[in-house]
Amino acid sequence: MLAELFEIASSSDENRRVPMARAKSTGEQHSRRERSRPSRISGVYVISVAARLADMHPQTLRKYDKEGLVSPQRSEGSRRLYSDSDVERLRVIRRLADELRLNLNGVSLVLDLVRSLTDIVSLLESSPEVSDTRAARVAADELRQILSYVGAV
DNA sequence: CTTCTCACA
DNA sequence: TGTGAGTA
Numbered sequence: 001m002l003a004e005l006f007e008i009a010s011s012s013d014e015n016r017r018v019p020m021a022r023a024k025s026t027g028e029q030h031s032r033r034e035r036s037r038p039s040r041i042s043g044v045y046v047i048s049v050a051a052r053l054a055d056m057h058p059q060t061l062r063k064y065d066k067e068g069l070v071s072p073q074r075s076e077g078s079r080r081l082y083s084d085s086d087v088e089r090l091r092v093i094r095r096l097a098d099e100l101r102l103n104l105n106g107v108s109l110v111l112d113l114v115r116s117l118t119d120i121v122s123l124l125e126s127s128p129e130v131s132d133t134r135a136a137r138v139a140a141d142e143l144r145q146i147l148s149y150v151g152a153v
Numbered sequence: 154c155t156t157c158t159c160a161c162a
Numbered sequence: 163t164g165t166g167a168g169t170a
Contacts, residue, residue: 062154063167066154
């Protein structure tokens with residue numbers, strides 16, 4: 001359906017023998033860079049860790065990947081690497097599916113809409129000529145309500 | 154990736 | 163009993 005809208009650049013699929021540094025199934029991979037204030041700590045997690053953070057089973061994450069709901073980066077060995085935003089996205093999916101009882105097609109549709117609405121809110125707030133109008137403020141406020149209801153804060 | 158279970162209509 | 167979601 002609309003799932004093909006999400007595309008994350010995948011690196012080259014070279015199946016070279018890269019010595020995997022202690023392939024621990026639990027624990028974070030890579031270091032955490034604290035770039036100019038810890039406003040955003042970027043973590044990278046293997047599927048088992050990401051599943052635990054999102055309170056899901058690893059098989060569910062594989063299925064979501066296959067369905068195009070979440071497209072994690074891949075390592076050299078084609079292992080899925082989930083970012084913090086991927087985990088956050090998984091939590092939104094869990095809310096949409098568990099609480100709102102949406103099926104996966106509904107979830108992907110809502111996620112598409114969330115992205116569009118987020119962009120529209122940004123546009124409404126971008127330039128003063130727009131954001132200073134009453135209509136823009138009302139519209140942006142309404143969209144933010146919808147986004148927070150969906151859980152996309 | 155395929156198979157199996159479970160819920161549901 | 164066919165389909166979708168999650169799991170083994």
